[in-house]
Amino acid sequence: MKNTINKNIFIRFNPFSSKSISPTLVIVYFLMAAFFAIKNPIFISLKNYQTIATNAPIIGIVALGLGMVLLTGNVDLSVGSTAGLVAVISALILRNTDFPIMVVLLIAILIGLVIGTINGLIVNYIGVNSIITTLGMWAALKGAAMIISGGTIYFSNKGFQLISKGFAFGIIPNVLIYFIIIIILMYLTLRYTKFGRNIYLVGANSISARAVGINVKRTKFLVFLLSSSFAAFAGILLVSQFAGAAYNYGTGWEFKALTICIVGGISLNGGRGTYVGLFLSLLIIGSLSNGLTMINMPIYWRDFFEGSILLLAIIIDSFRVKNFKEDT
Amino acid sequence: MGSENKNLKRGKTGFGISNNFMLLIILVIVFIIFSFLDKGFLTLYNISTMFRNLVVTGILALGLTPLMISRGIDVSFGSNLSLATVIIALLYNSGLNIFLSMLIAVLLSTAIGLVNGLIIEFFNLNALIATLGAMSIYMALALVISNGTPVGITSDVLFKLSFGSFLKIPIPVWVFAFIILIYYFILSFTVAGRTVFVIGANPIAAFSCGIRVKKVRIILYGLFGLVIGIAAIFLTGLIGTGSALHGVDFLLPSLSAVLLGGIGLSGGSGTIWGSILGITIISTIFNGLTVFGIPSEISKVLQGLLLIIIVSIYEVRSKKIRE
Numbered sequence: 001m002k003n004t005i006n007k008n009i010f011i012r013f014n015p016f017s018s019k020s021i022s023p024t025l026v027i028v029y030f031l032m033a034a035f036f037a038i039k040n041p042i043f044i045s046l047k048n049y050q051t052i053a054t055n056a057p058i059i060g061i062v063a064l065g066l067g068m069v070l071l072t073g074n075v076d077l078s079v080g081s082t083a084g085l086v087a088v089i090s091a092l093i094l095r096n097t098d099f100p101i102m103v104v105l106l107i108a109i110l111i112g113l114v115i116g117t118i119n120g121l122i123v124n125y126i127g128v129n130s131i132i133t134t135l136g137m138w139a140a141l142k143g144a145a146m147i148i149s150g151g152t153i154y155f156s157n158k159g160f161q162l163i164s165k166g167f168a169f170g171i172i173p174n175v176l177i178y179f180i181i182i183i184i185l186m187y188l189t190l191r192y193t194k195f196g197r198n199i200y201l202v203g204a205n206s207i208s209a210r211a212v213g214i215n216v217k218r219t220k221f222l223v224f225l226l227s228s229s230f231a232a233f234a235g236i237l238l239v240s241q242f243a244g245a246a247y248n249y250g251t252g253w254e255f256k257a258l259t260i261c262i263v264g265g266i267s268l269n270g271g272r273g274t275y276v277g278l279f280l281s282l283l284i285i286g287s288l289s290n291g292l293t294m295i296n297m298p299i300y301w302r303d304f305f306e307g308s309i310l311l312l313a314i315i316i317d318s319f320r321v322k323n324f325k326e327d328t
Numbered sequence: 329m330g331s332e333n334k335n336l337k338r339g340k341t342g343f344g345i346s347n348n349f350m351l352l353i354i355l356v357i358v359f360i361i362f363s364f365l366d367k368g369f370l371t372l373y374n375i376s377t378m379f380r381n382l383v384v385t386g387i388l389a390l391g392l393t394p395l396m397i398s399r400g401i402d403v404s405f406g407s408n409l410s411l412a413t414v415i416i417a418l419l420y421n422s423g424l425n426i427f428l429s430m431l432i433a434v435l436l437s438t439a440i441g442l443v444n445g446l447i448i449e450f451f452n453l454n455a456l457i458a459t460l461g462a463m464s465i466y467m468a469l470a471l472v473i474s475n476g477t478p479v480g481i482t483s484d485v486l487f488k489l490s491f492g493s494f495l496k497i498p499i500p501v502w503v504f505a506f507i508i509l510i511y512y513f514i515l516s517f518t519v520a521g522r523t524v525f526v527i528g529a530n531p532i533a534a535f536s537c538g539i540r541v542k543k544v545r546i547i548l549y550g551l552f553g554l555v556i557g558i559a560a561i562f563l564t565g566l567i568g569t570g571s572a573l574h575g576v577d578f579l580l581p582s583l584s585a586v587l588l589g590g591i592g593l594s595g596g597s598g599t600i601w602g603s604i605l606g607i608t609i610i611s612t613i614f615n616g617l618t619v620f621g622i623p624s625e626i627s628k629v630l631q632g633l634l635l636i637i638i639v640s641i642y643e644v645r646s647k648k649i650r651e
Binding site (some may be wrong): 075132137143298307315 | 447453457458460461464472580583623625626627632633640643647
């Protein structure tokens with residue numbers, strides 16, 4: 001074998017996709033869309049798709065970050081509270097100061113990075129279980145958002161609102177563009193860079209990954225940064241959409257993003273899943289809430305339904321992991 | 329070789345005294361601090377009120393303890409609790425006898441616990457994540473049934489149960505003590521109780537010994553559901569409402585209490601008394617915070633931070649012991 005050391009960060013890596021979940025997801029989506037369309041034809045109108053495309057990508061961005069953490073075998077439950085805290089802080093800044101939009105955006109991402117650093121340090125360098133850590137952060141950040149906001153915060157800054165409310169070419173919502181850019185970047189990272197390959201290997205078998213020289217702790221640490229900063233970005237988008245923030249923004253996002261990831265084929269055990277699946281899964285879950293509203297399902301039944309989907313996805317995921325283990 | 333074993337013995341801290349004793353010292357310190365800050369702290373009235381309020385958290389932590397010792401976990405207990413309170417309130421308000429309402433709620437919460445256990449053990453799911461999913465389902469169910477609004481309930485029986493006293497000690501505390509004794513007896517002196525420890529220490533070895541690991545765990549989940557129902561009775565009585573939103577407030581305190589008491593997530597060791605001390609410490613601290621007017625938002629932040637700190641301390645310590 002040739003004795004070369006590859007210093008290039010770009011490599012070709014083909015994630016195992018022997019049993020890709022994507023075809024199933026496509027079928028599921030069309031079945032679901034057909035069902036909703038029959039019950040309420042407004043579902044397949046352009047206006048409705050625009051509505052979906054304005055709301056779904058925001059949680060989709062959160063799921064993109066969370067997916068990276070899941071791939072390494074950890075969980076990040078603090079994403080919802082992170083988004084909420086960032087939303088509240090950004091709204092405060094926008095109302096009380098004259099900072100340009102870019103500065104506010106940078107501050108938001110910075111907050112996300114700080115939170116991600118804390119999460120990553122505690123999970124990877126102290127060694128606390130990621131669920132417990134991020135559960136604690138979930139509560140702490142939520143409380144912090146409550147303290148800082150003291151109620152709803154409104155502001156009016158037309159330029160800022162355009163960030164998420166604007167439409168490119170008049171019909172495609174801006175948030176969808178952001179989402180597509182980010183998902184393409186993430187997909188390329190996962191598939192063609194060393195970092196992306198490391199994520200998969202660390203998630204699949206961290207001991208072997210360590211044995212081949214991958215810095216497991218650093219990889220696992222970095223994905224927390226991604227997850228929290230994506231959540232922060234989503235928080236900004238939310239604030240921009242509603243021209244204000246309340247402390248309960250982002251509530252329940254962690255479950256929704258988790259559902260999107262698991263349905264998209266990202267295994268809870270780590271190391272499995274592609275972002276193609278995640279995209280399709282977002283399509284399904286994003287349209288689901290919209291569709292359930294279209295058929296007039298009462299609001300709390302919707303929560304129950306979506307919660308059941310999460311549990312179902314977890315169960316199906318455990319089967320897929322078992323099957324995969326039997327294959328190898 | 330010998331000194332390594334001595335350090336790995338259950339309950340040993342880095343200081344050479346047992347874990348529970350250390351917690352007892354912490355509890356005494358907390359009590360001393362609070363009695364300095366608040367003149368009326370050490371009165372019988374205050375202590376009994378404090379204990380009355382910590383009963384719900386305490387019962388929950390008590391039920392969680394054997395489950396976590398056996399390496400299981402269930403974080404959906406907050407939603408289970410909420411659902412049970414809603415059931416009690418709704419059934420009673422629709423005319424059903426209060427005792428029947430309570431019985432049905434307890435049966436339902438037990439059933440939910442069993443369902444949790446069955447799903448987790450049958451499908452071999454990661455208990456933490458699966459019950460996380462279950463948590464959102466049961467909370468949604470509670471919201472559906474109560475239509476999103478808290479259901480007020482006024483019942484003399486419930487009031488007397490929750491606020492009454494017998495021999496100057498609140499009735500809920502009697503029930504709590506009773507449950508403590510039952511758990512202590514079963515865990516320490518029966519074969520069934522000891523198998524819980526074995527399962528937690530080494531599930532594979534336990535299975536090889538013929539212990540039906542899955543069956544025992546399912547029973548523990550169900551038992552947890554049972555105590556959740558009992559806790560729900562007192563909760564409904566204490567706050568006079570059945571609400572889908574209150575349960576989640578108990579998640580962090582009860583979980584932190586059990587973790588503080590030395591029941592690690594890896595199971596296998598721990599005592600009931602550790603959990604009791606954990607509950608008392610945490611409840612005293614947060615009760616004290618409320619008394620001093622610290623807003624609930626700050627409490628929430630502290631709860632989250634405390635959870636992380638507790639687990640971190642244990643994690644760092646077990647790393648030190650391993651070296």
